[in-house]
Amino acid sequence: MYKPKKIASVAVAAVLVAGLGLTPISSFANTSATDVPDTPVTITGVNDGDTVKFYQVFDADIDASNNLTYTTKVTGLPGAYDTAAEVAGKDGRTVADAIAPVVTAGTATYTATAAGGKVTQSLDSGLYLVTVTTTSGATKIYQTMLVNASPVVKNGQYAAATLENVEAKSQPVTPPNKTVVPADGSTSGKLTDSYSVGDTATFRIDTAVPSFPSDATHASFSVTDVPEAGLSLNKDSIKVYDGDGYKNPVGAESYEVVYNGDGGFTVKFKWDYLKGHAGQKVRVEYKSKVVSINVETGKVGNKAYGTFTPNPYEDKEVSTEPADPQVQTYGFVFKKVTPTGTALPGAEFTIANADGPVTYIDAAGNTHTDGKVVSDANGYVHVNGLHKGTYTVTETGVPAGYQKVDPFNISLDETDKGDSPATPNVTEKNFDVNTADVTDPKQGQLPTTGGAGTVAFTAGGVLLIAGGAVVVFRSRKRD
Structure with missing residues (x-):
């Protein structure tokens, strides 16, 4: 599925090495008896779990005449980069960007997973495009790389290149x-x-x-x-x-x-x-x-x-x-009691701040928009979901036989970390727990009429009137 194009020139290999200064990776069998051994390379600067792919763009071989030749392995390369001779001497970053869309559309020659912050592999002779794909959660986009694993001349003979580590370059992605x-x-x-x-x-x-x-x-x-x-x-x-x-x-x-x-x-x-x-x-x-x-x-x-x-x-x-x-909110709780310390249910309070009655959440998790809360069967007044600030508590509904208390203030802030006793099934961490009970005094006794003393005084008055009538009757009879 590719168009073979060969360039028999030792100079091409030299220019590839000098001009692109690139690097290699993956293990493949030599393609001729005169081929050089595979070339190992290490890609660094990657995260564990990253996927590293190597695409062979040009295959390098030593023919029977001891010539270094290149075969194009990718179909559809841009015209300016479709042979090793055209690539030689050009800027590696420009070449990589130009050929990447076509090269990566095919199947990678080798795929590896990074471990220990690197990938080490051996490559058959040739030029490779290398891509690195970050794993989920990482915040970078890696640049493509060119790795040149072409043979080099040592002591008058072709030999595998000795490649330095190649550090993967990346662009950071700013997490929100x-x-x-x-x-x-x-x-x-x-x-x-x-x-x-x-x-x-x-x-x-x-x-x-x-x-x-x-x-x-x-x-x-x-x-x-x-x-x-x-x-x-x-x-x-x-x-x-x-x-x-x-x-x-x-x-x-x-x-x-x-x-x-x-x-x-x-x-x-x-x-x-x-x-x-x-x-x-x-x-x-x-x-x-x-x-x-x-x-x-x-x-x-x-x-x-x-x-x-x-x-x-x-x-x-x-x-x-x-x-x-x-968003952090706070709550408060206090207990409503009688003068003897007995829980007093049914007392109504209105909670307000400078803007008027508040919206709050009750012990059952229900939302109220009128600021009104009633003491429960155990006397507790429980209010949750308020922002930092000072609130005025006013008793607006008094149980029969009791008098209301004067309005008082409660301040809420980050120091409020208590647990509301009004909800034994829930452990809160944001409550102002008022340890002083709020006591409704008994209704005072007003003066009354019709008591025993009044009856006594009435009876005495009747007797006096009756006695006066007898005196008058006897006086008239004597006359």
Whole structure:
């Protein structure tokens, strides 16, 4: 399946060695009785598990007349590089980029997996194109390499070349840096406690466009966001920026937004944008509403990762390790009791801050938007999902026979790491546990009428009136 082209010239071999300065790898039987032994080479600078492929472009042989000849092993090479003579003396990087799309479309002569940060192998004589494909999670795109395993002249005879280690060169791929912007718009970070349940948080994903060669046959780059169940994406809020300070909106024609079944999304950059913006910093910004939290930690977050083509001549994608920023919330709990210390259920409180009644999550995981919470059968008042700050607690519903307490304040911050006793089946790590019970005093006794003393006074008055009537009657009879 190839077109053999031979060049009988010792000079060609010399120029290949001197001009391309390349290197070799893989074990094949010699093709003639006068062939030289295979040439070992070591590729360094690779990660364990990386796939290294060697494609023989030109096969080198020693013919019966002791001439060094080359046979083209790849069909369809560009006209300027389809013979060893045309390749000799040219810049190796230029040659590799020019022939890579055609060469890598075929089957590799040898494939190996890196271990210990290197690959060592023996190569039959000739010129090879070498590719390295990173494993999942690695953040680099390797350049193609030319390895020249042509025979050299030693003591007037052809012999296998002695090759130095070849270090694989690569371009870094910037893994997405996912942050959440505090509510006051200050510097974003991996964690913020400035949002409560019901608030809308701003998230940012910062990365950079990988560098792909202009003739890449496979080049892709995308950013994916995977939210936890507690976040609700605002699809209209997704924006993409590039440039210094991320002030320049990227045109919608340069990327595609795909919404995923998990409530997240993927921004896929198009090839025209990628090839014109190698190394360009990119930011994806969007908003999500906090609708629920992890009741044990008080947190909710989402992961972001990048997906790219590690080998621009191979139809394969890998993903970076995900970044995972989170929103941190807090809760508080206190016990409502009678003056004798007995639990007092049914007392209603309203929780508010400077903006009014809050949205919170109760002990059962339900969301309330009116700020009202009622003490449970054990007297506990349990409130979760609040951001850092100070809250006013006001008793707005008093059980019969008791008086309400004066309003009081509770402050929440990162020091609150207690476990709420109102939820014995859940171990929280974000609660302010008020050890002082909140006591409703008994309703005071007001003055009343109709008591025993009143009856006594009434009876005495009746007797006095009756006695007066008798005196008057006797006086009239005497007259």
